[in-house]
Amino acid sequence: MRILMTGFGIGLTLGAYFLAKTLYMRYRHPLLNVVLLGATLVAVALLLLKIPYQAYLPARSLMMSLLGPATVGLAVPLYRNRELLSRHAPAILAGVGLGTLTSVVSVAWLAAFAALPREVVLSLLPKSVTIPFALEVVRLHGGSQALASAFVVATGTLGSVFGGALLTRVGVQDPIARGLAMGTGSHGQGTAMAFLEGQEQGTMAGLAMTLAGLTTTLLAPLLIRLLVRA
Amino acid sequence: MLRVLKVIAQIGLLSLFVWLGGRFAALTGLPLPGSVVGLVFLYLALRSGLVKLAFIQEGADFLLRHLVFFFIPAAVDLMNWGGVFYRYGFRLALAIAGSTFLTFVVSGHVSQWLRRRHQPCES
Known part of the structure; x- marks a missing residue:
């Protein structure tokens, strides 16, 4: 049965x-x-x-259980674009690193300001990264996997609908910078939109998506201790 | 049929990296998921030539093409969380929108600024 x-x-x-x-x-x-x-x-x-x-x-x-091997598989696109990765290393590392930090810190502050319960706050922290990373962050540090995936999808939808126009409005024209912002801010959904803008934007967004996931997972234990009240 | 077996075997190899990553995290006591450590290990193994792209790329491409599928089961649990959206929906929307806006602006501007600084003659 x-x-x-x-x-x-x-x-x-x-x-x-x-x-x-x-x-x-x-x-x-x-x-x-x-x-x-x-x-x-x-x-x-x-x-x-x-x-x-x-x-x-x-x-x-x-x-x-197949999500683990799928996450490991993200090393393949990273490896295929290794030359692009080292050519634009400063922009990629700083853009993704500071973008990720902004995402986690700002959502933690806004959530604290809005007096949301701890479990909801913990599920909000990985909202900008692709779901396999977000699910792992929540599994290790608390929160709900379902809420986290809903927040990830909400962030991705928001970014893919308004992200391109927002970047134009604030004066980000460089195609590589646009791709990096879309991947850092809105993971896979942002990457799909970046590919509609062009190959260069899309590839950069895909790299940013994986690197933002890695950065968030690495920083999560520290940031949670600093930002979320027990 | 042979291709299906190949994809399954390659997913097995990818799973080995998840396991290795998990062992590493457990032995060092680092609060990191095995899959994420495994990703870094696989990247290093590819860079060093220890693992050839041909050993894993069909399995990896298959899983990544259908990546969204694996998220559906995690989200089904939302049927038990309706109350959270009912009670906090507006505050949640504000927190997500505000933070996403800031993330786009910061990462876009930081990388554009660095691109112009490092390649002044390109554009």
């Missing part, structure tokens, strides 16, 4: 993924986010079929 349920959970998630992806491919609208749309489809199916969330957990952990 348990095996049957696990198989059903995986099949359901795969179906939701392909449906959400097909819709996104057809309309290409940033609000048609594959993660949120897919998760909503799964949640609605579970509710309609009266399957308790607990029964979905074995399937969930089986699927998410």
Whole structure:
């Protein structure tokens, strides 16, 4: 029964993924986010079929066990672009490093100012990085993986809808700087938008996305101790 | 069929790096996830020639192409968190929007400034 349920959970998630992806491919609208749309489809199916969330957990952990090797795989695009990486090293390291610091510190301050509960604040901290890193930060340091993924998607959607116009408005024209900002501020969704601007912007955004994830994971223990009240 | 087996074997090799990263973090006591340490290890192994790109690239490309799929199960749990959005929705939106705005401006300007400083003759 348990095996049957696990198989059903995986099949359901795969179906939701392909449906959400097909819709996104057809309309290409940033609000048609594959993660949120897919998760909503799964949640609605579970509710309609009266399957308790607990029964979905074995399937969930089986699927998410592939997230580790996928994260390690991010070394491949980094390695493929190693020359670009060393040619623009100062701009990349400073842009991604300070951008990441700004993201974590500012959201922690704003959240403290808004008097949000600790669990919500912890889930907000990795909002600018791609989900595999955000999930690991939350797993190690507290917070909710579901909330963290929702905040990551919200940040990515916001950045991909308004990010390009914002950068133009504040005078960032350099294509490499634009790509770095989109990847640092809005991870994979920002990267997708950066690729629409051009190959150079997109590649830079992809590199920034991975490096911002690394930086956030490395700094999280220190920043949480400094910024979040116990 | 052969290609499927190849992708599976390469994902196995990537998982070995997750495990190595996890062991490293456990032995050193560093509060880092195994997958992230494994990413750094794999990059170093590629740079040093210890691992060839051909050993892992099909597995890695397959997983990265479908990366979003693995996020869906994590987000399904949102069905249990509706109350948080109901109670704090407005404050959450302000915190996320404000911080995202600042992040874009800071990282965009810092990298543009450094690009102009280091390559004055290019543009």
